[in-house]
Amino acid sequence: MYANNLSFKSWIVFDTQIFAFFPNIYTKCFQHMEETWLEIVDDDDEDEEQAVPNSISETEKTANEKGSPQLDSGFRDFQLKPELLKAVEECGFQQPLEVQHKCIPHALKGKDILCQAKSGMGKTTAYILATLQQLDPVDDQVSVVVVCPTRELALLVCEEYQRFTQFMPGIKVSAFVGKRSVENDKEVLKLNCPHIVVGSPGRVLSLVRSKELNMKHTKHLVLDECEKMMEALDMRGEVLDIYRSVPKGQVMMFGSSVSRVIRPTFKKILRNPIEVYMDVAPRLTLPNVQQYYVRLTDIEKDSKLLELLNVQVFNQVVIFVGTVPRCNALAQWLEERKFSVTSIHRVLTKKIWQPNFQLFQESQKRILVTTNFFYRRLDTNIKKVNLVINYDMPEETDSYLRRVACVQHSETTGFVVTFVVDKADAQTLFEIQDCFSEKVYGLPEEFDIFSYAEER
Secondary structure: OOHHHHHHHHHHHHHHHHHOOOHHHHHHHHHHHHHHHHHHHHHHHHHHHHHOOOEOOOOHHHHHHOOOOOOOOOHHHHOOOHHHHHHHHHOOOOOOOHHHHHHHHHHHOOOOEEEEOOOOOOHHHHHHHHHHHHOOOOOOOOOEEEEOOOHHHHHHHHHHHHHHOOOOOOOOEEEEOOOOOHHHHHHHHHHOOOOEEEEOHHHHHHHHHOOOOOOOOOOEEEEEOHHHHHHOHHHHHHHHHHHHOOOOOEEEEEEOOOOOOOHHHHHHHOOOOEEEEOOOOOOEOOOOEEEEEEEOOHHHHHHHHHHHHHHOOOOEEEEEOOOHHHHHHHHHHHHHOOOOEEEEOOOOOHHHHHHHHHHHHOOOOOEEEEOHHHHHHHHHHOOOEEEEEEOOOOOOHHHHHHHHHHHHOOOOOEEEEEEEOOHHHHHHHHHHHOOEOOOOEEOOOOOOOOOOOOOO
């Protein structure tokens, strides 16, 4: 993207090739090179930062003195488009979070951004608002490309873009991820080219190489969870190939754990970036939420679910599954067994999911079967949910944290029960455990955890 980065890009190509032949030697060499880069960049940056304090976390006082927005300002202070402000209000956002205060004003000026902040602190909304505000849609031109390390995250980000463009009918957003037909993606690009593309590195790069995805007009490149993509060697090569396909423009990188070792690598891509490093949050404490897991096989899930729903007393329950087909099938299966159930997922139109959601809000339905699509709305609108069941383990800890939020505001003690099927689930559970100060216990076979819950 920038001429002065040619040597770095050439090194990356060589870097990816030698890894296939000498993985062990490469790993040690890479660690040494990263440490060397860190020393070099730190020495260079010492003089630069005295003149240009771009790191918000370290120079917040200086930035505020120069007119950086204060934390008591609202979304209107960003001077967003009326239709974008209307969407913000419709989504229930009242005040910008700290990350949004620190990133959005600089992003709106076209500055490159490097931001580290934990999940739930508002990073996604920050870059969505910044890109939509700057977007001047032109037919058959892709203006914004967002790259995410997983298909699940890419689909969620696409859905968030759709939420914020609900009053901008001229804006088209599409997700291009694995496990979907490549031919369908090519047809979308030919017949209904989106202005905003959200995708996983492999699929986006495949479409670029086949010349189906034309990025010569792209003005904004966003890397979400950038550290995961840049630390994985195969994914890093794909991301950098995508980066080379974009002309000179704005690059924004967001992550939850941007270590000092990897930061110099990011700075080789970014141009004089604004750096926002939020304080690392302590382990989460949820005093009114008890978390449990159950080890079982996939075919045992239904019987265990029935056991929980029949034996335990609950006000309302949310059951999370991994896919839309599983959501439909499980909801139908529970309905056939006379449970008061409804379902919500991303395939449903607003005319269908809105009445379903209202039934659950008004307690006319006690069970909601859903995918990750709806947890952001649930955590603010439902107060009687005191049981969350992870029928399918989320692929990432961030998704688990947002699911837990559905029960965090319960009027009684809330409970989370997660089904663990295989080693991948167990690894995710281990990572989840590391986020909380409370332990996630194995669910006892004979323990009525809801015996004292109040019926409502």
